Amino acid sequence: MKKYTRVSLKLITFGLWRISAGLAERVNLDSINCATESIITRDVAVIGGGSSGTYAAIRLRDIGQSVVVVERNDRLGGHTHTYTDPVTKGKIDIGVEIWQDWDIVRNFFSRFKISLTKNEFAPSAVQYVDYRTGQLVSQYSPGNATDALTAYATQLAKYPYLEFGFDLPNPVPTDLLLPFGDFVEKYALDDTVPTIFKYAQGLGNILHQPTLYVMKNFGLVDLKSIQEGFLTTAKHDNSEIYERALAELGDNALLNTSIVATKRSITGYSSITVTTPCGRREIRAKKILLAIPPKLDNLDGFDLDATEKSLFQQFGNSAYYTGVLRYTGINDNTTVQNIGINTTYHLPVLPGIYSISPSVIPGLLNVKYGSPTALADVQVQSDIIASVQRLPNRTISVESPEFAIFASHTPFELTVSSSAIESGFYKRLYAMQGKRSTYYTGAAFHTQDSSLLWRFTEQLLPLIVEK
Numbered sequence: 001m002k003k004y005t006r007v008s009l010k011l012i013t014f015g016l017w018r019i020s021a022g023l024a025e026r027v028n029l030d031s032i033n034c035a036t037e038s039i040i041t042r043d044v045a046v047i048g049g050g051s052s053g054t055y056a057a058i059r060l061r062d063i064g065q066s067v068v069v070v071e072r073n074d075r076l077g078g079h080t081h082t083y084t085d086p087v088t089k090g091k092i093d094i095g096v097e098i099w100q101d102w103d104i105v106r107n108f109f110s111r112f113k114i115s116l117t118k119n120e121f122a123p124s125a126v127q128y129v130d131y132r133t134g135q136l137v138s139q140y141s142p143g144n145a146t147d148a149l150t151a152y153a154t155q156l157a158k159y160p161y162l163e164f165g166f167d168l169p170n171p172v173p174t175d176l177l178l179p180f181g182d183f184v185e186k187y188a189l190d191d192t193v194p195t196i197f198k199y200a201q202g203l204g205n206i207l208h209q210p211t212l213y214v215m216k217n218f219g220l221v222d223l224k225s226i227q228e229g230f231l232t233t234a235k236h237d238n239s240e241i242y243e244r245a246l247a248e249l250g251d252n253a254l255l256n257t258s259i260v261a262t263k264r265s266i267t268g269y270s271s272i273t274v275t276t277p278c279g280r281r282e283i284r285a286k287k288i289l290l291a292i293p294p295k296l297d298n299l300d301g302f303d304l305d306a307t308e309k310s311l312f313q314q315f316g317n318s319a320y321y322t323g324v325l326r327y328t329g330i331n332d333n334t335t336v337q338n339i340g341i342n343t344t345y346h347l348p349v350l351p352g353i354y355s356i357s358p359s360v361i362p363g364l365l366n367v368k369y370g371s372p373t374a375l376a377d378v379q380v381q382s383d384i385i386a387s388v389q390r391l392p393n394r395t396i397s398v399e400s401p402e403f404a405i406f407a408s409h410t411p412f413e414l415t416v417s418s419s420a421i422e423s424g425f426y427k428r429l430y431a432m433q434g435k436r437s438t439y440y441t442g443a444a445f446h447t448q449d450s451s452l453l454w455r456f457t458e459q460l461l462p463l464i465v466e467k
């Protein structure tokens with residue numbers, strides 16, 4: 001098969017993050033996570049039990065540290081979220097689906113005895129529709145992106161440090177500050193736009209985003225993995241690793257738990273007051289690892305100093321929503337992708353659906369929806385339903401679409417303005433590592449990619465442990 005054909009096939013389906021089902025062996029989650037100690041004393045308190053926080057907690061234990069994880073949801077995994085169909089018991093990953101084929105990823109999965117396989121993007125017929133009107137755009141084709149992606153790769157190669165974090169040079173290269181739309185024009189990368197838009201889902205209007213964020217979300221590692229294949233779990237149940245991590249952490253993982261107050265110390269133990277389903281608890285920790293989106297409204301109760309406040313308040317965010325729909329009337333083998341009939345590069349207008357695509361369970365379809373800013377869940381749900389009802393040639397017109405599951409993954413990408421980036425925002429942000437016994441990981445400190453975040457987190461561990 002020619003390189004282009006192989007690449008384009010994968011690219012066409014890439015942003016759809018299609019999945020297949022597997023029957024998962026479940027750990028018993030009952031009767032754990034109720035810390036019996038009223039004062040919990042640990043080496044490290046990890047705040048946020050998503051991808052980065054769970055990885056950090058397990059690895060810190062591996063190197064002899066005691067930990068406690070504070071997670072506000074009723075599960076670990078964060079943006080990794082798996083729907084179980086009550087009828088077939090089949091699984092649909094509605095969040096994180098794929099990993100880079102790296103040792104760090106293989107090792108972490110093998111630690112929990114979970115098998116990985118190369119991800120296959122099953123081909124499906126693609127219909128292009130402008131969901132605003134339901135108009136089918138049969139003459140549209142995303143074109144051949146291969147040459148343009150090669151040119152894009154040449155640009156990416158100028159900034160190898162982007163694969164490791166936000167350790168930007170001073171001055172920050174001006175191309176990274178350009179709105180991505182201007183960058184595309186400058187380097188004639190027009191043909192990459194549909195592909196990048198599909199891949200870098202959740203970023204909102206990519207043409208307005210500083211090029212820095214687009215490059216971090218669709219970088220050289222992704223281009224390489226598109227060629228060589230991503231990994232996914234053999235059972236196609238990505239939540240399993242977090243369930244096993246939860247079983248291992250036991251009552252060191254406090255679920256459904258919120259921070260009430262923190263009092264950080266630079267020399268001794270910091271104190272964190274939390275409310276758990278079993279009552280209020282006091283955590284005493286030598287170090288705190290924050291693995292949550294560091295927006296001010298998400299840091300209620302934290303004893304933030306002026307520097308922390310001034311940095312975190314600069315973050316804006318995009319919004320990303322997912323779900324599984326039934327009774328859509330869309331053929332099980334068809335992806336219905338949103339495009340703009342009269343927009344620049346035919347990008348769909350957001351807020352709006354990215355695509356509705358098949359799952360391995362007949363009659364259930366994945367939906368992905370994006371917005372440049374956060375919306376109420378109910379608004380997103382009704383827009384999705386109305387958009388489906390506008391579709392032409394639905395096979396079942398009498399039934400109304402409904403959600404089998406809906407999830408908001410918001411706030412998603414945390415961004416600051418180009419002028420903030422230019423004036424050293426990330427230098428100041430990174431300078432906070434270790435200050436006030438507090439360390440930071442998670443997407444805001446690197447990128448929306450679990451493999452890259454695990455690597456970033458792994459490199460942070462010696463710093464947390466050594467001091």
Ligand SMILES: Cc1cc2nc3c(=O)[nH]c(=O)nc-3n(C[C@H](O)[C@H](O)[C@H](O)COP(=O)(O)OP(=O)(O)OC[C@H]3O[C@@H](n4cnc5c(N)ncnc54)[C@H](O)[C@@H]3O)c2cc1C
Nearest residue numbers: 048050051052072078079095096097098409442443449450
């Ligand atoms: C739909 C979707 C599909 C994706 N697909 C992929 C993919 O295929 N491959 C990939 O590598 N990446 C994918 N991503 C990107 C994904 O965001 C990252 O891989 C990764 O999950 C980010 O990890 P994180 O630790 O920064 O955040 P999260 O995994 O979201 O973890 C943050 C955790 O902190 C908790 N939390 C937040 N605030 C608080 C608080 N105040 N107190 C206590 N707990 C709190 C949250 O509940 C959450 O559990 C996808 C994202 C989405 C939304």
